[in-house]
Every structure is written in C-alpha cells, then in structure tokens.
Amino acid sequence: xxxxxxxxxxxxxxTVVIPLIAGFLTPIVGWIDRRLPWYxxxxxxxxxxxxxxxxxxxxxxxxxxxxxxxxxxxxxxIEYVIDLLNGFVCLIIAFIGFMVAIYSxxxxxxxxxxKTTQFYTVFLLLIxxxxxxxxxxxIFNFYVFLEISSLTAYALIAMGDRGDGVVASFNYxxxxxxxxxxxxxxxxxxxxxTGTLNMADMHNLLPDIYENKVVLAALAFFMAxxxxxxxxxxxxxxxxxxxxxxxxxxxxxxxGLMTKVGVYAMVRFMFSVFTPAFVIDVNMTEILTWxxxxxxxxxxVFAIAQSDIKRMLAYSSISQIGYILLGFGLVNxxxxxxxxxxxxxxAFMKCALFLVAGAVFYKTDIRxxxxxxxxxKKMPITTTVFLIAALSMIGVPGTVGFTSKWxxxxxxxxxxxxxxxxxxxxxxxxxxxYFWRIFDNIWFGHPHExxxxxxDEAPLTxxxxxxxxxxxxxxxxxxxxxxxxxxxxPLATTLLGGVP
Amino acid sequence: xxxxxxxxxxxxxxxxxxxxxxxxxxxxxxxxNIREGWTFVAAFIKFGLVISMLPLILKGNVIxxxxxxxxxxxxxxxxxxxxxxxxAITSSFLWIFVSSYSIGYMRSLKEHAQTRYFFCFAxxxxxxxxxxxxxxxxxLFLFYELLTISTYPLVAHIETPEAISxxxxxxxxxxxxGVSLLFSIVVVYHYTGTTEFSFAxxxxxxxxxxxxxxILFVTFMIGCxxxxxxxxxxxxxxxxxxxxxxxxxxxxxxxxxxxxFTAVRVILYVFGxxxxxxxxxxxxxxxxxxxxxxxxxxxxxxxxxxKKRLAYSTVSQLSxxxxxxxxxxxxxxxxGMLHIPYxxxxxITLFMCAGALIVTAKKENISEMNGIARQMPITMLAFxxxxxxxxxxxxxxxxxxxxxxxxxxxxxxxxxLIAVLLVSAVLNAxxxxxxxxxxxxxxxxxxxxxKEAPLTxxxxxxxxAIISIVIGIWPDAxxxxxxxxxxxxxxxxxxx
Numbered sequence: 001x002x003x004x005x006x007x008x009x010x011x012x013x014x015t016v017v018i019p020l021i022a023g024f025l026t027p028i029v030g031w032i033d034r035r036l037p038w039y040x041x042x043x044x045x046x047x048x049x050x051x052x053x054x055x056x057x058x059x060x061x062x063x064x065x066x067x068x069x070x071x072x073x074x075x076x077x078i079e080y081v082i083d084l085l086n087g088f089v090c091l092i093i094a095f096i097g098f099m100v101a102i103y104s105x106x107x108x109x110x111x112x113x114x115k116t117t118q119f120y121t122v123f124l125l126l127i128x129x130x131x132x133x134x135x136x137x138x139i140f141n142f143y144v145f146l147e148i149s150s151l152t153a154y155a156l157i158a159m160g161d162r163g164d165g166v167v168a169s170f171n172y173x174x175x176x177x178x179x180x181x182x183x184x185x186x187x188x189x190x191x192x193x194t195g196t197l198n199m200a201d202m203h204n205l206l207p208d209i210y211e212n213k214v215v216l217a218a219l220a221f222f223m224a225x226x227x228x229x230x231x232x233x234x235x236x237x238x239x240x241x242x243x244x245x246x247x248x249x250x251x252x253x254x255x256g257l258m259t260k261v262g263v264y265a266m267v268r269f270m271f272s273v274f275t276p277a278f279v280i281d282v283n284m285t286e287i288l289t290w291x292x293x294x295x296x297x298x299x300x301v302f303a304i305a306q307s308d309i310k311r312m313l314a315y316s317s318i319s320q321i322g323y324i325l326l327g328f329g330l331v332n333x334x335x336x337x338x339x340x341x342x343x344x345x346x347a348f349m350k351c352a353l354f355l356v357a358g359a360v361f362y363k364t365d366i367r368x369x370x371x372x373x374x375x376x377k378k379m380p381i382t383t384t385v386f387l388i389a390a391l392s393m394i395g396v397p398g399t400v401g402f403t404s405k406w407x408x409x410x411x412x413x414x415x416x417x418x419x420x421x422x423x424x425x426x427x428x429x430x431x432x433x434y435f436w437r438i439f440d441n442i443w444f445g446h447p448h449e450x451x452x453x454x455x456d457e458a459p460l461t462x463x464x465x466x467x468x469x470x471x472x473x474x475x476x477x478x479x480x481x482x483x484x485x486x487x488x489x490p491l492a493t494t495l496l497g498g499v500p
Numbered sequence: 501x502x503x504x505x506x507x508x509x510x511x512x513x514x515x516x517x518x519x520x521x522x523x524x525x526x527x528x529x530x531x532x533n534i535r536e537g538w539t540f541v542a543a544f545i546k547f548g549l550v551i552s553m554l555p556l557i558l559k560g561n562v563i564x565x566x567x568x569x570x571x572x573x574x575x576x577x578x579x580x581x582x583x584x585x586x587x588a589i590t591s592s593f594l595w596i597f598v599s600s601y602s603i604g605y606m607r608s609l610k611e612h613a614q615t616r617y618f619f620c621f622a623x624x625x626x627x628x629x630x631x632x633x634x635x636x637x638x639x640l641f642l643f644y645e646l647l648t649i650s651t652y653p654l655v656a657h658i659e660t661p662e663a664i665s666x667x668x669x670x671x672x673x674x675x676x677x678g679v680s681l682l683f684s685i686v687v688v689y690h691y692t693g694t695t696e697f698s699f700a701x702x703x704x705x706x707x708x709x710x711x712x713x714x715i716l717f718v719t720f721m722i723g724c725x726x727x728x729x730x731x732x733x734x735x736x737x738x739x740x741x742x743x744x745x746x747x748x749x750x751x752x753x754x755x756x757x758x759x760x761f762t763a764v765r766v767i768l769y770v771f772g773x774x775x776x777x778x779x780x781x782x783x784x785x786x787x788x789x790x791x792x793x794x795x796x797x798x799x800x801x802x803x804x805x806x807k808k809r810l811a812y813s814t815v816s817q818l819s820x821x822x823x824x825x826x827x828x829x830x831x832x833x834x835x836g837m838l839h840i841p842y843x844x845x846x847x848i849t850l851f852m853c854a855g856a857l858i859v860t861a862k863k864e865n866i867s868e869m870n871g872i873a874r875q876m877p878i879t880m881l882a883f884x885x886x887x888x889x890x891x892x893x894x895x896x897x898x899x900x901x902x903x904x905x906x907x908x909x910x911x912x913x914x915x916x917l918i919a920v921l922l923v924s925a926v927l928n929a930x931x932x933x934x935x936x937x938x939x940x941x942x943x944x945x946x947x948x949x950x951k952e953a954p955l956t957x958x959x960x961x962x963x964x965a966i967i968s969i970v971i972g973i974w975p976d977a978x979x980x981x982x983x984x985x986x987x988x989x990x991x992x993x994x995x996x
Contacts, residue, residue: 405682410689425682
C-alpha cells in the first residue's frame with residue numbers, strides 16, 4: 001500500500017480532522033508571526049476543498065462511501081457515511097469556507113483588531129463542527145459536532161460590534177441551547193426505543209415501532225430543534241441580531257453555511273433516519289410547507305423595513321430558508337430538487353451579498369443603505385457583484401435564483417398547492433422592492449454630487465472571492481442542466497425512496 | 501407546407517453582437533467618439549446578420565440554434581421563423597437610425613451619463629432581438645426580463661425624483677408582468693412538458709381544463725403588459741420622461757413591440773389558431789383590446805405634451821396588432837403582424853420629430869408650437885407623413901395594415917369591430933391634424949428663423965419618413981415586410 005493509497009482511504013475523516021488539527025495549531029502559527037494565520041487558514045480550507053471534491057467525485061463515479069472510525073464496525077462503532085447529499089453539502093461548506101477565508105484578510109484586520117489569531121482558530125473549529133455534522137452517520141456524534149459548531153458560532157458573533165455583538169451572541173446562545181436540548185432529547189428518545197445510535201441502523205429499526213408515541217415525540221423534538229437552528233419563522237428571533245452584529249467575515253460564513261447545515265440535518269433526519277412515508281403520514285411535511293411559506297413572505301416583508309444592509313440580508317435569509325424548506329416539504333422529486341438546488345444557490349448569493357456588505361463597510365464604514373449614494377462610482381466591481389447577486393435573489397432568468405424558483409414553482413403545482421406558487425412569485429416581487437431601492441441609491445443618487453467621487457475599490461483579497469461567487473451565480477444560471485441530471489434529481493429520487 | 505430546419509449560429513451572433521458592443525462601450529467611456537463608433541459598428545453588424553438570414557426564411561425554412569441546456573429539458577435556444585425575423589429586422593434596422601439620432605440628441609443637450617445610456621441601449625437591443633429569435637418561452641422570458649432591467653436606467657436617466665418615481669412605476673408594472681408571465685410558463689410546462697413554440701400551438705394545450713385555460717390566457721396577457729393595453733398601460737406615458745431616442749426606439753418599437761410580439765407568440769404559437777377559435781377566447785380578447793383602441797385615442801386627444809400624446813397613440817396602435825392576431829383569420833393576422841414594422845417606422849418618425857423639436861426649439865407642448873413649421877419645415881413635413889400613416893391615409897404605410905384589419909373584421913361579419921377601426925381612424929385624425937394645423941397654419945407668437953435640428957438627427961427622421969411612404973406605395977415589393985408576413989401567416993394557419 002503506497003502512501004497515497006493510505007491517505008486516499010482516510011479521505012472522509014480528513015475533512016474533519018484537518019480543520020480540527022489546523023484549528024488547534026493556529027495559535028502556534030499566530031505566535032510565530034501574526035500575519036501567518038490567514039495563509040494557514042487558506043491552506044487548510046483549500047486542502048479540505050480538494051478532499052471534498054475528491055469525495056464527491058468518488059460518490060458519483062462509484063458508490064456511497066462508508067468509513068469506519070477506528071475500524072469499529074457499525075452499528076457499534078462510529079461510522080462516517082458520504083452519499084450524494086452530504087457529499088454535496090460538504091463541498092458547499094468547503095467552498096464557501098475557502099472563499100470566506102480568502103476574503104477575511106483585510107476585513108478581520110479591521111473589524112477584530114488584535115484578535116486575528118483567535119478569530120481564525122474559532123473559524124477553523126466552526127468548519128470542523130459543520131463538516132462533522134454533515135459527514136457523520138452516527139446520531140450522537142452528530143450532536144457533538146452540533147455543539148462544536150454552535151459554540152464556535154457564538155464566539156465568532158461575540159467578536160463583532162462592541163456590546164451589541166455580545167448581546168446578539170448571548171441571545172443566540174440561549175436559543176441555540178434550547179434547540180440543542182430539544183435535539184438531544186430527541187436523540188435520547190430514539191436511543192431508548194431502538195437501542196442504536198447509527199442512523200442507517202435506526203432507519204431500519206424504526207418502521208416497526210412507528211406507532212410508538214416516543215418516536216413521534218422524538219420527531220417533534222428534532223423538528224422544533226432544527227427549526228430554531230435554521231431560523232424558521234417564527235423561531236427566527238436570534239438570527240437578525242446575530243447576523244447583523246457579527247464581524248462581516250463571520251456573517252458571511254454563518255449566513256452562508258450554518259443554516260444550510262441545519263437544513264441538511266433536518267432533511268437527513270426526516271428522510272434518512274425516519275422514512276418519508278412516516279413524516280408525511282404525521283403531517284410534518286405539511287406543517288413544514290406552511291411554516292416555510294409564512295417565513296418566505298414575512299421574511300421578505302421584514303427585509304423591506306430594514307435600513308441596515310446586514311439586517312436586511314438577515315431577514316432575507318429567513319425568507320430564503322423558507323424556499324429551501326418549502327421544496328423539501330413538498331415531498332415530490334421536483335420540489336426536493338428545487339430545495340437542494342436552493343441550498344447551493346442561496347449559499348452563493350447570500351455569501352456574495354454579505355461579502356459585499358463587508359467590503360462596503362470596510363471602505364466606507366457605512367451599513368445604512370440610504371447612505372449608499374454614489375457607491376456605483378466609488379466601488380464599481382463590488383456594486384456589480386451586488387447587482388448580480390441581488391438579481392439572482394430576485395430570480396431573474398440567467399442567474400441561479402431562477403433555476404431554483406422554477407423548480408419550486410413547478411413542484412408546488414405538481415403537489416397541487418397553487419397557493420405556494422403564488423407565495424414564491426409574490427416573494428420575488430418583494431425581493432425586487434427591497435433590492436431595487438438599494439440599486440437606486442447606488443447608481444441613481446444625485447448626479448452632481450456623484451461627479452466628484454473618486455474610484456476607491458476594495459482590496460484584491462476581497463474582490464476575488466466576491467467576483468468568483470458572482471460568476472458562479474451566472475454560470476449555474478445557464479449551466480444547471482448537468483448538475484441537476486447528475487446530482488440533484490437522482491438525489492431527490494433516492495431521498496424520497498419510492499414515495500410518489 | 502414543408503418547413504426545413506437549418507442549424508446555424510447566426511441567430512446567437514445576432515443577439516450577442518450588441519452585448520459585446522455594450523462591454524466595449526463601457527470600456528471606452530472616456531472617448532466618446534470611439535464609444536459611439538462601437539454603437540454604429542454593432543448596429544450595422546447586427547442588421548447585417550439579421551438580414552443575412554432573410555433569404556433562407558423567405559424560402560420557407562427556419563433557422564435553429566440551441567445554445568445551452570439551462571435546466572434538463574429547458575434549453576436556451578433560438579429559432580428564427582418569419583414572424584421572428586419580422587420583429588428582428590424592424591428593431592435592428594431602426595437601431596441604425598436611432599444610433600445616429602441618439603448621438604445628435606445626447607450631445608446637443610449635453611446629457612450626463614452618456615456611457616451608461618449607450619451601454620443600456622445596446623443591451624436592450626440584444627434583448628429585443630433575443631425575444632424575436634427565442635425558440636421557447638423560457639428563452640423569451642430570459643430576454644423579456646433583461647429588457648425590463650436594461651431599460652430601467654434609460655427611463656430613470658435624468659435621475660430627478662420625478663424620473664426615479666416614473667422609473668419605479670415602469671418597473672412595478674413590468675416586473676409584475678414578468679412574474680405573471682413566469683407563472684404562465686410554469687403552468688404550460690407543467691401540463692405539456694415543453695415550452696417550445698410550435699406553428700400549430702404547443703401540443704397538449706387542449707388537454708388543459710377550460711377554466712384553467714382561461715386563467716392561463718389572462719395571466720399570459722398580464723405578462724405581456726409591455727404591450728401596454730389598458731388597464732396595464734400606465735407605465736408607458738410615465739416612461740416618456742426618458743430621453744426622446746429612448747421613447748422613439750424602445751417605447752415605440754423595441755419594448756412595446758416585444759410585448760405585442762410576446763402576446764402574438766402566445767396567442768398563435770402557444771395556444772394556436774385552433775385552440776383560440778375552439779375555446780372562444782378570441783372574441784373576448786378582440787372586444788377587450790377594442791376598448792383600448794378607442795379609449796387610448798380619447799386619452800391622446802386630451803394630452804398637450806406631444807410625447808405623451810404620441811405615447812397614448814402608441815397604446816392605441818399596439819392594440820391594433822393584438823386585435824389582428826386574435827381575429828385569427830388570414831387577413832386579420834396579416835394586418836396585425838404587418839402593423840409591427842409599419843407602426844414602427846411611422847411612430848419612430850413622429851418621436852424623432854418630437855425630439856428634434858425639444859432639442860432645437862425647446863418645445864414639448866403642442867400649445868407652444870404655433871407656426872413651428874416655419875422654423876423646422878423638414879421636421880414638420882416628416883411629422884405629417886407619420887401622422888398620415890397613423891390615421892391610415894395613403895401614401896404613408898398605415899392604410900395597408902388598416903385595410904387588412906378591416907378585411908379581417910369584415911370576414912367575421914363583425915360590425916362592431918369594423919366600427920371600432922373606423923372610429924379609431926377618426927380619432928387619430930382628431931388628435932394628429934391639430935398638431936399639423938398648429939405647426940403649419942397658425943401664426944407664430946414671434947418671428948421664427950429657419951433652424952433645423954443637427955444633421956445626425958434630421959437625416960434619420962427624414963429617412964424613416966421616406967421609408968414610411970415607400971412601404972405604403974409598394975407594400976408587396978419582393979422580400980419586403982408583406983412577403984415575410986405572408987409566410988408567417990401561412991405557417992400558423994397551415995397555409996389555408
């Protein structure tokens with residue numbers, strides 16, 4: 001066995017181990033030279049990105065990867081399972097992590113002065129937690145990583161705006177702990193009735209005891225817990241403050257990833273721990289769709305009322321999470337395809353938007369959208385990225401936002417739920433309302449005052465990831481045919497497992 | 501009739517050429533002459549590419565080009581047929597004139613943000629031709645939205661609060677339309693599994709239950725709010741705040757015709773002649789657009805601002821096209837389709853004259869134009885040609901289309917529709933002749949010296965006026981619009 005083969009067999013676990021070890025080494029790296037942690041984090045996230053790419057490629061070309069931790073056989077040992085679903089989510093985590101890592105250099109220097117090393121340590125541990133949550137096939141192991149990701153997120157948020165950041169973080173801590181307790185209770189219940197912690201094993205054991213009320217209670221606990229974690233309306237109260245007051249880099253990371261992984265977990269539990277038939281049977285999906293529809297509308301309406309760009313984007317996230325959950329709640333192939341697509345699409349768009357907000361704040365110290373006048377002339381590239389990402393949020397064809405909107409609308413009709421078609425379409429109008437006033441401010445301020453504004457663009461380390469994300473928004477707007485046929489549609493079919 | 505499909509990349513190039521130009525325009529913003537050079541180069545190349553496809557189309561072929569599989573089963577694809585090329589020729593040909601006119605207009609008024617202006621103009625033209633060549637509803641929707649977005653900066657160009665609020669109005673109407681159109685497209689896809697246009701209408705449309713079908717038709721028509729029929733017309737007069745070349749090309753030709761074009765595509769190539777007739781929708785739609793034809797003319801009577809009057813006239817005339825299409829008789833459709841280029845040439849002449857008056861005489865209101873023809877005789881002569889066309893009097897082209905429309909209405913023995921067309925002609929006369937009268941026969945308030953607009957503006961408007969007459973005197977010249985329309989009509993009616 002060559003060295004390469006040795007590494008190759010351990011690739012699944014490396015996605016978790018690398019950020020974990022790199023995270024613990026960061027203080028040493030930072031002690032050697034204060035400028036080094038940035039390079040260190042870039043390197044670590046790049047390696048993870050490559051590994052997740054290779055993992056996904058293996059899954060597509062061969063089959064699901066099962067990795068036994070320490071060589072112990074499941075269901076007794078902990079098992080890491082990579083199938084299409086988490087292979088894809090891992091790739092998103094790694095990719096967004098890498099983009100944000102590149103971006104972070106100047107932004108962190110400005111917004112968390114003197115604490116860059118600590119910031120990057122926590123940053124990598126957050127990636128560890130998210131990766132672990134996604135990749136694990138063991139339900140208790142999942143909980144451990146959930147706590148890692150939550151605690152690191154609290155820490156990152158607390159590093160933000162002086163005072164407000166701490167309060168927001170504390171809010172999130174309370175809510176997040178409640179959520180985690182729910183999830184832990186659910187896990188305990190399921191363990192009590194099945195005697196196993198392995199997801200696949202549980203999936204096989206549960207159908208026999210579905211009439212048991214404990215199982216139902218466990219499902220309810222999971223759904224409540226994850227609803228808080230993803231900020232599903234009306235359990236979203238922690239989210240706007242947390243996103244607003246976190247450092248820009250952390251906002252982009254958390255907004256782009258945290259809730260996505262929460263959604264992933266919800267889906268994993270609904271479809272791979274429980275069975276779709278059971279979840280439909282107890283009306284959980286129907287409740288989910290209505291809650292999601294409500295979130296879509298309310299999130300957008302609240303977003304219109306905001307003048308702080310980060311807070312506006314936070315409310316918009318609440319609405320967009322609704323899109324994703326709506327897709328899954330429809331439980332048909334088209335709807336789930338739309339939900340899956342939107343996980344990816346929203347990660348690109350929202351991350352780009354938060355990065356833009358950070359870049360604008362970096363250059364001008366402005367977060368109020370009504371003070372954006374003349375920005376189009378001052379920061380043409382940044383604002384163009386904003387334009388593309390925002391048009392994508394609106395769902396203009398030729399951007400990724402359109403592709404997921406198309407599937408969600410089609411899926412709603414397929415499920416004979418015309419009202420959700422209306423919700424999706426009305427929401428895109430509301431999106432226009434809250435984004436267009438920013439366009440107006442950026443490009444159509446008072447022409448004579450704008451004449452004198454000099455071009456003053458954000459640094460290159462900020463521009464590169466933003467531009468890449470914007471390009472991806474357009475690229476996948478035109479070239480989604482292949483990934484949908486190869487990944488999303490087969491995945492949706494597998495998830496449903498034969499449910500019509 | 502045998503239709504051969506020919507694969508070619510030309511339609512894609514024709515769409516992209518002004519996209520590329522828009523980037524070059526942006527890049528050479530500091531050098532106005534180079535920047536305007538790109539506009540001209542792109543306009544000529546675009547027209548050249550479009551016209552190069554005409555011989556094949558006249559032989560009864562269609563040209564197809566699949567660009568990319570955007571989503572499974574949903575390609576971005578182009579298909580050039582006779583109806584598509586009719587619209588493409590109209591807009592790309594007129595872009596050449598308006599480019600010259602724009603330069604004269606923008607420089608005379610020393611407008612700000614000219615780079616943005618020419619940039620958006622180029623994209624808008626790409627979108628218009630994209631709409632013309634779209635092979636399916638999704639591709640069409642892509643360009644439809646792009647057209648809305650790219651024209652917003654043109655409408656809000658002067659950036660005053662009034663312009664911004666007009667822009668918002670414009671956007672509100674057209675974006676709601678976009679959403680409605682998207683809804684309709686999703687529904688069509690749900691029922692038929694495709695969105696590709698077909699000469700006989702999309703197969704499977706007749707399986708849709710009648711109620712759903714009617715709702716679908718309504719949402720489609722709301723989606724075509726760019727066609728500015730009442731009550732969804734209010735954005736068009738509001739958009740008149742844009743610089744006049746924009747009003748001329750976009751809000752008399754490209755944007756509004758895109759709306760009408762989409763509506764006709766939906767009526768004839770999605771629903772299809774048979775389904776329209778069998779479902780009985782056509783009759784309601786015919787009466788519905790008749791209201792606009794009459795009412796918009798009445799509104800036009802009440803306007804003193806010349807551009808606003810022209811805008812309401814456009815609203816009225818656009819509904820002629822819709823009327824023709826929903827008559828679903830051979831002559832009706834001919835008249836409707838033919839009105840797309842005919843109205844374009846005449847209305848653009850009128851708008852360019854209005855713009856010349858603004859630049860040279862600084863006059864926007866008809867009440868201030870006493871004896872203006874002594875100052876600008878050529879402009880006002882061109883205006884008169886356009887006005888005659890609108891009314892439907894020879895030699896200008898308008899009478900040809902009106903003739904076909906009347907024939908179509910007569911074939912259906914519909915006295916009401918005949919009356920609508922005739923009353924509308926009278927109303928047209930009632931609001932255009934006063935302008936001509938005021939300009940030529942009223943005594944000016946003070947002595948006016950001869951002073952015409954700069955040549956970059958004067959030449960295009962004279963040329964379009966001449967063309968308006970030529971297409972009136974010799975409508976059946978080989979390869980001209982009537983030939984193209986005949987093929988398009990034969991396609992959709994199955995050569996009856």
